[in-house]
Amino acid sequence: MSTTSPGRPRDPGVDRRVLRAALDLFGDAGWAGFAMEAVAKRAAVGKASLYLRYRDKETLLTDALTANLPHVADVDTGTLHGDLVELARQILDVYAGPAGRAAMRLLLEGRAIPGIAGQYETTRRAQMRAARAIVRRGMDRGELPPATSVRLLLETLAGGAMMHALTTAPARSDQAHRLVDFLLNTVVNHPRQGHPGGHDNVDE
Structure with a gap:
């Protein structure tokens, strides 16, 4: 499961963009090309923001597949x-x-x-x-x-x-x-x- 930040509330729009970017990257590049930094770039979010949401790429991909597949x-x-x-x-x-x-x-x-x-x-x-x-x-x-x-x-x-x-x-x-x-x-x-x-x- 994804992690939550103790700071300001999560932006659902950013969450959806991250999960969609993760799904698209996996579809294009497979597991070998799946990286947190590449997902952050596709979603146009900072790496720090991504790591506040997901502790690792396995968790990120799991949530992306669950939400979109x-x-x-x-x-x-x-x-x-x-x-x-x-x-x-x-x-x-x-x-x-x-x-x-x-x-x-x-x-x-x-x-x-x-x-x-x-x-x-x-x-x-x-x-x-x-x-x-x-x-x-x-x-x-x-x-x-x-x-x-x-x-x-x-x-x-x-x-x-x-x-x-x-x-x-x-x-x-x-x-x-x-x-x-x-x-x-x-x-x-x-x-x-x-x-x-x-x-x-x-x-x-």
């Missing part, structure tokens, strides 16, 4: 198609939105960053459980073949959304619908037959 959460619209569209939209919001570069850096480097790895892993597992709950509801309602690989379906959905975000700017507003329509048409109309391991562990 969208999260993927379980959504129950009543249908598998609707749930997956909302899931795809959330993934597109993460990787095609203002925090997209930082989100990609976190995906690539999160496990190796001191002070960030634990939080990253906890968040990743919570998001995967939520996403898999969506697919399991669809299977329970009979909207998916029983042998559907939960892992492969979600990896295909997430990978398709991420690739679109990385290669198409701006992202298409209807991309979530297009991706889910294609994916469900493939899974429902061409289910796997006799392939072992269709039921992936949804709690990993």
Whole structure:
């Protein structure tokens, strides 16, 4: 958590500027190029002011990610198609939105960053459980073949959304619908037959 100064009250505008600068720097330069002095320069604040707020760069980056990075959460619209569209939209919001570069850096480097790895892993597992709950509801309602690989379906959905975000700017507003329509048409109309391991562990 950030530290507070015993002096005059914190300026919320400066706080937001610092966190945004930290997020942008991480997205541009990664952990190797992330430094308190560089964040202060981007945010147009003095180094002393920055160190009054944050004791180290790990704490600063943690707060920047918490404040600015969208999260993927379980959504129950009543249908598998609707749930997956909302899931795809959330993934597109993460990787095609203002925090997209930082989100990609976190995906690539999160496990190796001191002070960030634990939080990253906890968040990743919570998001995967939520996403898999969506697919399991669809299977329970009979909207998916029983042998559907939960892992492969979600990896295909997430990978398709991420690739679109990385290669198409701006992202298409209807991309979530297009991706889910294609994916469900493939899974429902061409289910796997006799392939072992269709039921992936949804709690990993």
